[in-house]
Amino acid sequence: MQPFQQGRFVMPILAKPMRPALVGIVVFLLAGLVAGGLVYRSEQHRRQLAQSRALAMAADHAQSLQQNLQQALGPAQFEQVVARGYDYVLWRIDPASQQRQIIAQSAKVPLDAVDFELKVPNAKWTLSVAPTTGWADPQGLSLKVALAALFSVLLAYSAKQAGAARVRANELQVDVNAQAVELVALNQRLQSTLDALPDLLFETDMDGRYLAYHSPRSELLGKTLHRVLPVAVADICLAAVHEANAVGYSHGKQIQLALPDGAHWFELSASRKPGLPGDAPTFIVLSRDITERKKAEIKIERLTKLYAALSQCNQAIVRCSDASELFPIICRDAVNFGGMKMAWIGMLDEADQLIKPAASFGSGVEYLEGIEISVDLSGDKGRGPTGTSIREDRPFWCQDFQHDDATAAWHERGERFGWGASASLPLHLKDRVIGAFTLYAGEACAFDEAAQNLLLEMALDISFALDRFADERERKIMQDDLRDSEERYRKAFQTSPDAVNITRLVDGLYVDVNTGFERITGWRHDEVVGKTATELNLWGNPADRMRLVDALQSEGRCNNLEATFVKKNGDIFHGLMSAEKVRFKDVDCILSITRDITEKKLAEAQIQQLAHFDQLTGLPNRSQLHDRFRYALSLAQRHGDQLAIMFLDLDHFKNINDTLGHSVGDQLLVDVSRRLKAALREEDSLSRLGGDEFILLLPGTDEAQASQVATKLLAAVAQPCQIEQNELVSTVSIGIALYPNDGQDFETLSKNADAAMYRVKQASRNDFRFFTQEMQTHSARTLQLVNALRHALPRHEFELHFQPQVALQDGHIVGAEALLRWRHPELGMISPAEFIPIAEDSGQILAIGEWVLRTAVRQLKQWLDAGLRPMVIAVNLSAVQFRHPNLMALVTRILDEAALPPEFLELELTEAAAMDDPPAAIAIMNKLDEHGIRMSIDDFGTGYSSLSYLKKFKVNKLKIDQSFVRDISDDPDDKAIVTAIINLASSLGMHTIAEGVETASQLAFLRLQGCDEVQGYYVSKPLPKDQFEAFVRNSIS
Known part of the structure; x- marks a missing residue:
């Protein structure tokens, strides 16, 4: 049995007790050997005691390791082991190479050492120790064996000592086992302590390779920091290791890591481990999570910067005098002092509802170049933070700029400039939103409640400054105005x-x-x-x-x-x-201040005269007459009397003006006014309305009396008068309306008197008529048609009919007259004789005439293009159209639009319109003739043509009025007139055409007299365009 097994000391014990007799025999027979064995056992006992002490010493050192790993690995601790007489080696098995790796050792390698296993974070280390002098002395053992043989007499004593040693050995075994258990418990407590640490603990070499880890992260072992961590973070960790290698320790370096629950901050502490000479240095690195502390520091730092920016803002407000000076400083301070990435101020343009940058500063100001931000909610450009802030008058906090839908249109720009959050704060001028202060922070969630309050205070301060600037401007304006006023007063007083x-x-x-x-x-x-x-x-x-x-x-x-x-x-x-x-x-x-108004008073008197009296005749004007009517009406109502309103208009007065000049006409008006006034009573009031129109108020006058007065007036006007060697005879048409039957007020009575006078003009002239209800109906009809005419063109109610014009020489159709028809959806077909005069009086004839001309020209062009026989299209011109200065341009433009040669167009003008202003008519006709456009005189013989003018007219054709053709077969006078017209036209080189031909006898007479062309129902009535085309084609076939 080995005394050391698996790092533990084991005491060999006999399996069973030896009997005394056997012991005695062994003692006496093998005295020397027994003595030597006892001596050897004694040496084993001494070695066991030394090993127990070594284990105890190792346990004490392990306990030191558990208490403070970094101090336990220091040189001082290992020197204590050597001082106690032991050599040591601390080692482990390298996970990568499976080779024994020396962590620390004494100068002398221990021989036949005892081992103690030590658990450290993520690894197992072994501490081996042995006495510096060894466990036993070989020379002493030999000596003792020899002495045992020589002194066998001491065997009994030695046996006794051996028994005692055996007892002590058993006790030692118990002590060693207890020490080993205690060492294991200490090791477990050390591991528990390390596991309970909230910090990360790992060991690296100089290259940042993980050697050990206190948590179960075995996959890290053997890897370098740069393989595990982001480059920037790994660089910081490796810098801490290098600093620890240089000075023994490193403390205070901080790193940030993105973890599943967000970004975390860690503070690093590193120290160099002691090792044997020649060993590569290793380092213990402690990483403490300081995220909450860091957040608090960042918050404090951010608030400190914002406080500084707010302070700078307020100082700038005190210094600056207008927004153009203040805004750039505010933006710069928000970045330089407030820690913002970029800041800008935008002002709302009321005209286009766009927000225009007024000032900006920081990283990404080019973002504003060409930017389009609106307050209009209908477009994407108006849904962002700035537009919303201004439109809704509220701060807009975007805590995650890159992921907020409101900033979707600007994500690409924001990412390029590194913006994590933004804030937009409305700016006010006199409680009205005029712009926004927008800031961008580098990190998300940068605007907590405290930051928001500071920024809101800054926005309020800016708005306060804007109000102050406005007040200052107003005050300065007032001061300037006051100073100017004083100066103006001084100048005004003197000058x-x-x-x-x-x-x-x-x-x-x-x-x-x-x-x-x-x-x-x-x-x-x-x-x-x-x-x-x-x-x-x-x-x-x-x-x-x-x-x-x-x-x-x-x-x-x-x-x-x-x-x-x-x-x-x-x-x-x-x-x-x-x-x-x-x-x-x-x-x-x-x-x-007194102004001389003498001339003004005189002018007022003159104006008063002009305001109430006619300058030419001295008669009261309409306004003065109206005042007198009110007085006369009150008397009539009080006494139940009647009164009469007469409307007078001189007959053919325009001819006198045109032929003899306006001076003669004015003298005639003065003379007529004198005659009329002489024929009236003193209480009667005569007023001139303008031109040749007069209105007369006759208080207390009934119908019989009004007839007598009208008769006297007709006679008075008809008297010849001598003006500038001219004896003139004038007549007048008079319309009469009576109160109360024909009206209750001045406007109604004068309107009805005018309507009665108009009927006299239409009938015979030089007469008078009283107003009747039939005239009222006629006036109502006229008003109805005036209103309906305004919608006729837009509603396409007009249409053209075409009446063929036939050459008597061969019977061919050589032309067509375009005749206007009005088909009203409610009133039905309305005669041109009824609506054309109304169109002329109401000013609508120009638009209608243009439509007729354009439609007729286009229609003829279509017929010619369709292969219809060439012919001339005749279009009637009203007097208003003929005198219009744009006539020539209009006709040529219409012809050009239709691509119709001018020789296919013939314009018809009534004799009266042509003779209204003969010189002007000659000039217009000459222009038309120069462009190849034909002219004809319509209704010839019904007016007062002067032969001297007629021969100067560029006219191609005279049109004999149907009033002469109608009775041509029976009336000698009509025959004579028609014959004279044909002969006159022939002598002047003109053609003739007779209209209204309805019988064969009429046709025969006209052919006999040499008339060139005819038109009328005998040939065909006016036809719609499709029927006319069919008629022409059938006549050819």
Whole structure:
């Protein structure tokens, strides 16, 4: 049996007791050998005791290891082992190479050492010790064996000693076993202590290779720090190891690791382990989790920076005078002092609802270049933090910029600039949101409650500054205005064209006057100052000054007081005075400004005359007549009387103006006014409305009396008058409306009288008519058509019909007249004779005429393109169209649009329209002729054409009115007129066309007289476009 088994000391014990007789025999027969055996056993006993002491010493050292591993591995601890007379070696089995690795050893290698197993974090170490002098002395053993043989007599004593030694050996075995158990318990307590540590403990070599780990992480052993940790973190750990190698220890280095539950901060402590000479150094590294402490430090640091930024912000607010100076400082301080990555201030543009950067600073300011941020919720650009903050007037905290949906449009930019969180705070000016202060932090969740409160305070301070800037601007403006006002007052006092003066309130003593006062009154400054108004006799009516003083005493000021004043030369002038009570050298005074309004008063009188009377005739105008009507109406209502309103219009007055000139026309109007007024009673009122229209008010007049007055007026106007060698005879058309039957107010009565006069014009002229209900119906119909015409074009209610024009020479269709038709959805087909005059009067004829011209030209072009026989399209022009300056451009544009040659278009103009202004008509016709556009005179023979003008007209054709054609077969006069027209046209080189041909006899007469063309129901009635096309094609076939 070996005395040492598996690191434990085992005492050999006999299996059973030896009998005394056998012992005696052995003693006496083998005395020397027994003695030597006893001596040997004695040496074994001594060795066992030495090994027990070694184990005890190793256990003590193990306990030291458990208490403080780093101190236990230090040189001082191992020197104590050597001092106690032992050699040692601390070793382990390398997991990688499975070779024995020396951790520490004495200078002398122990021989026949005892082993003690020691558990350390993630490893098993073995401590081997042996006495420096060895367990026994071989020479002493030989000597003792020899002596035992010589002194056998001492065997009995030796046996006794041997028995005692056996007893002591058994006791020693018990002690050793107890010491071993205690060492194991100590080792377990050390392991429990290490396991209970919240810190990480591991051992590395100089290259950062894991040698041991106190937690079960065996997969780390043999790996380097750079294989396990991020490069930056591994570099910090390795730096701690190198520092420990240089100075023995390292403390305070910090690392951050991303763990499943988030980022954690650790603080590193490293120390170099003692080792045997020549051994590679190893290091114990302690890693303590300081995440909570670090968070608190970061929070304190962040708040400290924000406090600093807030302080800088407030200092800047005190220093700066406007936003353009303040905003860049605020952004810079938020970054430099507040720890932000970037900050910017955006202002809302009310016009386009976009947020425009006003100032920015920090990493990523180029992010703002070309950026489009809106407050409009309908687009993505308006749903971000800044837009939301301004739109909803609230702070917007984005704690995770890269994952917040609100910042989706800017994730790419935010990642490039390293933004983890953002905050947008609304800025106000006078409680109105005008912009936002936006900041970006480098880490997520950067804005806790304390940070938010500081930033909100900063935003409030900025808004306060904006209010202060605005107030300061207003104050400065007010100061400037006050200074300017004072300067203006000084200049106004001296340079005002008005009379400015200061007088004492109590007695009117003049204190000061300006040059305007001198100019207007004629009094010099030295003649006035020191004297009173009474002494100077300036007030035309002294009572006016008393009114001024009373107003100043009660109100403190008086505005626009009109009064008369006396100049130095005695002339009277009208003045408009404004004054207020002031203190001047501690005396109540009057500061007054008086403007000379003499010319204005005269002008007002003239304007009053113009406002109520006609300048040409001196008759009251419509406004004055209306006032007189109200008075007459009140009398009629009080007494139950009637009154009459007459509407008068001179017949053919325009012809006089056009032929004899406006001067003659004006003299005629004055003469007519005199005659009319002479035919009236004193209580009657005659008014000129304008042009050749007059309106007459006859109080207390019934129908019979009104007839008598109208007859007298017709006779008075019809008298010849001599004006500039011209004897003129005029007639007048009169319409009459009576109160109360025809209306209860002036507007209704004058409108109805006008309607009655219009019927006279349509009938015979030089007559009068009373208003009837039929006229009212006609007026209502007219109004209805005026309103309906406004919608006819947009609703496509107009259509064109086409009436063929046939050449009498060969019977071919050579043209077509485009005739306008109006098919109203409710009123049905409306005659052009009814709606064309209404369109002309209401100003709608231009748009309608353009539609007719464009539609007719396009239709002819379509027919020509479809192979229809070439023909001319005739389109009627109204007088308004013909006189319009844009006529030429309109016609050529329409022809160009349709690509129709101008020789296919013929414009028809009535004789009356052509003779309205013959020189102008000649100029227009010449332009049309230059462009190859034909002209014809419609309704020829119904007007008053001058042959001198007719021959100058560029006209291709005369159109004989159907009123002459209708009775041509029976009426000699009509035959003569038609024959004369045909002969006239032939002599002037013009063609003729007769309209309204309905019978064969009419056709035969016209052919006989040499008429060129005819149109009428005898050939065909006006046809819609499709029927007309079919008619033309059938006539060809």
